[in-house]
Amino acid sequence: MTASACSLSFELAPGGALRGELTVPGDKSISHRAVMLAALAEGETEIDGFLEGADSLATLAAFRAMGIEAEGPDQGRLQVKGVGLQGLREPGQALDLGNSGTSMRLLSGLLAGQRFASTLIGDASVSRRPMGRVIDPLTQMGARIKATPEGRAPLRLLPAEQLVGIDYQLPVASAQVKSSLLLAGLYAQGETCVTEPAPTRDHTERMLMAFGYPLQRQGNRVCLRGGGRLIATPIRIPADISSAAFFLVGASIAQGSDLTLTQVGMNPTRIGVINILRQMGADIAIERPRELGGEPVADLRVCAAPLRGIAIPKAQVPLAIDEFPALFIAAACADGETLLSGAAELRVKESDRIQVMADGLSRLGVEVEPRPDGMLIRGLGAAGLLGGGRIEAHGDHRIAMAFAISALRATAPIWINDCANVETSFPNFADLAAGAGLQITELRGE
Numbered sequence: 001m002t003a004s005a006c007s008l009s010f011e012l013a014p015g016g017a018l019r020g021e022l023t024v025p026g027d028k029s030i031s032h033r034a035v036m037l038a039a040l041a042e043g044e045t046e047i048d049g050f051l052e053g054a055d056s057l058a059t060l061a062a063f064r065a066m067g068i069e070a071e072g073p074d075q076g077r078l079q080v081k082g083v084g085l086q087g088l089r090e091p092g093q094a095l096d097l098g099n100s101g102t103s104m105r106l107l108s109g110l111l112a113g114q115r116f117a118s119t120l121i122g123d124a125s126v127s128r129r130p131m132g133r134v135i136d137p138l139t140q141m142g143a144r145i146k147a148t149p150e151g152r153a154p155l156r157l158l159p160a161e162q163l164v165g166i167d168y169q170l171p172v173a174s175a176q177v178k179s180s181l182l183l184a185g186l187y188a189q190g191e192t193c194v195t196e197p198a199p200t201r202d203h204t205e206r207m208l209m210a211f212g213y214p215l216q217r218q219g220n221r222v223c224l225r226g227g228g229r230l231i232a233t234p235i236r237i238p239a240d241i242s243s244a245a246f247f248l249v250g251a252s253i254a255q256g257s258d259l260t261l262t263q264v265g266m267n268p269t270r271i272g273v274i275n276i277l278r279q280m281g282a283d284i285a286i287e288r289p290r291e292l293g294g295e296p297v298a299d300l301r302v303c304a305a306p307l308r309g310i311a312i313p314k315a316q317v318p319l320a321i322d323e324f325p326a327l328f329i330a331a332a333c334a335d336g337e338t339l340l341s342g343a344a345e346l347r348v349k350e351s352d353r354i355q356v357m358a359d360g361l362s363r364l365g366v367e368v369e370p371r372p373d374g375m376l377i378r379g380l381g382a383a384g385l386l387g388g389g390r391i392e393a394h395g396d397h398r399i400a401m402a403f404a405i406s407a408l409r410a411t412a413p414i415w416i417n418d419c420a421n422v423e424t425s426f427p428n429f430a431d432l433a434a435g436a437g438l439q440i441t442e443l444r445g446e
Contacts, residue, residue: 113187272320388412
């Protein structure tokens with residue numbers, strides 16, 4: 001049964017510890033990009049570690065609708081027969097990307113240079129998310145994109161005469177916007193350059209180079225020229241550090257925990273969660289560092305440790321933007337105040353993650369002050385315990401998983417409503433978490 005076909009709630013018994021060894025599913029960001037570039041490559045690409053979550057499957061379904069043949073996925077293995085940069089076919093229907101804002105923003109760039117029209121739609125959450133940040137620079141490149149008056153989905157992309165490369169400075173650090181422009185740049189005349197105000201995840205750049213596409217990187221600036229070729233290559237996807245983050249926090253806050261997470265992606269543009277937790281006093285050991293498919297990976301051993309509140313360094317914010325729901329739980333269990341600022345982006349994710357997390361933490365007895373670009377959290381300290389109660393996840397997968405982990409430090413049961421979208425990024429979360437020691441029960445209904 002799909003996430004959209006049923007309701008899902010979590011029931012958590014209080015207490016427990018996380019122990020043993022586990023491997024979280026493949027990286028969602030890399031899974032999206034692997035399908036996209038494999039489809040545009042010449043030859044057949046074998047992908048191992050593909051995330052079989054709803055978001056990644058929505059990307060795969062979109063390319064199948066544009067004529068791409070793919071075998072799988074089966075236990076993370078997927079074979080994609082590429083058709084080259086000019087080989088996609090016009091889809092016979094709107095491309096439904098469900099809850100995946102990444103798919104919509106990246107495909108906006110990739111489809112802006114096609115010779116056919118296409119329409120991108122998504123669920124209610126994606127339809128509320130701002131798309132002007134990609135529409136505006138793509139329009140400067142010559143793209144023809146129609147959106148709602150508020151600059152939101154559905155998006156209608158019409159054939160452009162010829163995209164032209166631009167030199168664009170991102171007003172806000174965003175890997176999705178950067179990637180969208182680079183994908184459009186594959187079809188543009190001349191050079192497309194993107195400069196970021198701060199580093200963001202560089203999976204698109206790494207994967208373009210893995211597929212043999214030349215680009216130039218200097219600091220926070222990346223450039224490529226249109227008209228090149230992508231050549232099929234095997235892709236191995238590491239475990240998703242965003243999914244690992246919940247267990248890094250859970251094992252840090254639950255007394256008696258000793259957990260090893262294997263083969264976790266350690267891309268330098270994604271390890272903000274580790275840097276922040278270590279600064280808070282977390283006991284995280286990085287073991288067996290190595291490379292997997294062009295991406296650095298390692299095993300992470302995390303043991304329970306007393307955490308302290310900090311002012312989160314602004315340089316780490318874009319490196320941990322998806323992990324803040326979990327980090328807010330760590331802050332709630334820390335000694336002293338934790339202050340996050342410079343993270344207004346959290347208000348336009350799958351939910352308003354600042355307000356939704358503030359509401360939930362308040363319900364569990366934590367004193368918080370939500371702010372326009374962050375939050376102040378007054379932690380309960382090493383001996384402090386969270387309360388119990390009913391939490392609304394607002395359909396946001398990361399909110400649901402963050403509050404599930406919080407039960408490890410609770411004194412009473414926690415119920416979390418509207419959790420079906422956990423399946424977008426972590427389809428076996430409850431089973432894996434229960435195997436590690438979280439006392440979680442799934443409650444499903446029509």
